[in-house]
Amino acid sequence: MDQVKIGRFIAETRKxxxxxxxxxxxxxxISDKTVSKWECGKGLPEVSLMLxxxxxxxxxxxDLLAGERVAQxxxxxxxxxxxxxxxxxxxxxxKRMILSAICGGLTVIAVCSLVVIxxxxxxxxxxxxxxxxxxxxxxxxxxGAAAALEVNAGHYECPHCGALxxxxxxxxxxxxxxxxxxxxQCPHCGKTGxxxxxxxx
Numbered sequence: 001m002d003q004v005k006i007g008r009f010i011a012e013t014r015k016x017x018x019x020x021x022x023x024x025x026x027x028x029x030i031s032d033k034t035v036s037k038w039e040c041g042k043g044l045p046e047v048s049l050m051l052x053x054x055x056x057x058x059x060x061x062x063d064l065l066a067g068e069r070v071a072q073x074x075x076x077x078x079x080x081x082x083x084x085x086x087x088x089x090x091x092x093x094x095k096r097m098i099l100s101a102i103c104g105g106l107t108v109i110a111v112c113s114l115v116v117i118x119x120x121x122x123x124x125x126x127x128x129x130x131x132x133x134x135x136x137x138x139x140x141x142x143x144g145a146a147a148a149l150e151v152n153a154g155h156y157e158c159p160h161c162g163a164l165x166x167x168x169x170x171x172x173x174x175x176x177x178x179x180x181x182x183x184x185q186c187p188h189c190g191k192t193g194x195x196x197x198x199x200x201x
Contacts, residue, residue: 107142
């Protein structure tokens, strides 16, 4: 889906309804920064907010996902295109999660191998230090790549307001986590909690 086109459509429709970003945000119980983010094409409304948003703007979900008012004659075609786009996005998220797991696994194997070589094979002290430094760099790059893949795979669900959001990489790395949840601050309600990772919308 074209986030920029959808954001432009939200802005145009909001203005046509004579609503400010703050008024629209208040109607949806979110911050005006969230509305601004949508309108700048930096994110999409969460599924839980789509119906209330469409109600406030007097459009359909199909209009929203298409980024334009859909003519009645094209409604079925656009609905199918939007459904296919959502399915494709979900598949891409699953691929990112698989790649993240593979990247993390290979990193662990590589780092352990380098540490074992540095510990048990006879070599000059300088070479041993260089190998340990290389192992540390490998760990940092591998974990960073795995984190970058995972943070963009799906969304996190706030346990307080139910909103879906994608954290920044910095927020993702700082938050302690379990296998399926990560402690994050929701950009919508501002509360911090153990947010569940959802790959599929």
